[in-house]
Amino acid sequence: MKEYALILLSTVLVNNFVLVKFLGLCPFMGVSKKLETATGMSFATTFVLTLSSACSYLVNEYLLVPLGLEFLRTMTFILVIAVVVQFTEMVMHKHFPLLYNVLGIFLPLITTNCAVLGVALLNIQESHGFVESLLYGFGAAVGFSMVMILFAAMRERIAAADVPLAFRGPAIALVTAGLMSMAFMGFSGLVRV
Amino acid sequence: MLTAILALGALALVFGLLLGFAAVRFKVEGDPLVEKIDALLPQTQCGQCGFPGCRPYATAIAKGEADINQCPPGGQTTIVALADLLGRDPKPLNPENGQEKVEKTVAIIREDICIGCTLCIQACPVDAILGAPKQMHTVIEKECTGCELCVAPCPVECIDMIPVKEDIGSWKWKAPPAPATRPRAESDA
Known part of the structure; x- marks a missing residue:
């Protein structure tokens, strides 16, 4: 139990995927202009990340390792993620049309989110079991969502602020992201291993 | 080498089947009639029909809640096309919705x-x-x-x-004049 709690804490705060591992930066910069879209993206990513990290664990454990095909890992995981995203989109379109309308374009965009592939690969690297993989994926997604929503809220404020001309637009967004990342470095002292 | 090809191929096949099955199983049915009606409307989104756009009007026509003669921008051409599609009789434009612009x-x-x-x-x-x-x-x-x-x-x-x-950019062929109720030539007989 303690291990699971540690995994969650570590992925959400200490080893935050966006601000510490620098994965998934494209949606972080790209869809964070508005709070609503950022929230939508966060929910979609949470769902897909958790599911795909479990699926890729299963594929790795029961297909790639027994056949000695570990070198195909990256390619296979991309395939798995693409399928999970597609499948999720179809099921959602049918059974949760409201959610589907909210997430809209963000769902297919997750396929190219490198955090998703990163989580799947890191799971193998750190030899996680099934439940651990699931939690690792979920924690990464929660961390991603948290940072994403915080950042979007900040950017909404910055949009109205009087920023010096040279820093306007993406420049100030990157400066903000850097400051956030530095703040998150503070969490590295949270758990002593 | 061969195992790799076979394994990946099998995996892709399974995923393909899964997605193919899902596409059939979780198919979302839109109303095809609405699409067809919408395609005939002029897409001005003007709201003169009393609906907030062309698509809502198309939906209302498909449900039978609206008549086909409420679209002034489309005018008589649209009404005839709609009547054709729905197997109804064309009727003149409803004056409550506005006049057809020349x-x-x-x-x-x-x-x-x-x-x-x-x-x-x-x-x-x-x-x-x-x-x-x-x-x-x-x-x-x-x-x-x-x-x-x-x-x-x-x-x-x-x-x-x-x-x-x-001008050259906006010029279009004029529609041929409608061969409406031409008086029958009686002198021929």
């Missing part, structure tokens, strides 16, 4: 009078008006559908509807 017009803003109130921007269904609060507005002529929705909200009445000048 020539195509676009809105133009007299820019020295415009006070920058943004009311016309909010009224425009196709986002053809450009401007900001307390800044002069202008109409993107290419986008304007000539629906006249912006004329009424303007507090200083600076929007005019002007007919579109015909």
Whole structure:
């Protein structure tokens, strides 16, 4: 139990995927202009990340390792993620049309989110079991969502602020992201291993 | 080598089957009739039919909640096409919805009078008006559908509807004159 709690804490705060591992930066910069879209993206990513990290664990454990095909890992995981995203989109379109309308374009965009592939690969690297993989994926997604929503809220404020001309637009967004990342470095002292 | 090809191929096959199954199993059915009706409407999104756009009007027609003669921009041509599609009799345009315009017009803003109130921007269904609060507005002529929705909200009445000048870019073949009730030549007999 303690291990699971540690995994969650570590992925959400200490080893935050966006601000510490620098994965998934494209949606972080790209869809964070508005709070609503950022929230939508966060929910979609949470769902897909958790599911795909479990699926890729299963594929790795029961297909790639027994056949000695570990070198195909990256390619296979991309395939798995693409399928999970597609499948999720179809099921959602049918059974949760409201959610589907909210997430809209963000769902297919997750396929190219490198955090998703990163989580799947890191799971193998750190030899996680099934439940651990699931939690690792979920924690990464929660961390991603948290940072994403915080950042979007900040950017909404910055949009109205009087920023010096040279820093306007993406420049100030990157400066903000850097400051956030530095703040998150503070969490590295949270758990002593 | 062979195992790798087979394993990946099998995996791709399984995933393909799964997605193919899902595509059939979780198919979302839209109403095909609505699509067809929508395709016949002029897409001016003017709302003169009493619905907030062409697609809602198409939905209402498909459900039988609206009649086919409520679209002034489409005029008689649209009514005949709709009657054809739905197997009903064409009828004249409902005068309550407006008159069919003879020539195509676009809105133009007299820019020295415009006070920058943004009311016309909010009224425009196709986002053809450009401007900001307390800044002069202008109409993107290419986008304007000539629906006249912006004329009424303007507090200083600076929007005019002007007919579109015909040039090489906008010229179209004239429709042949309808061979309507031609009197039968009696002198032939």
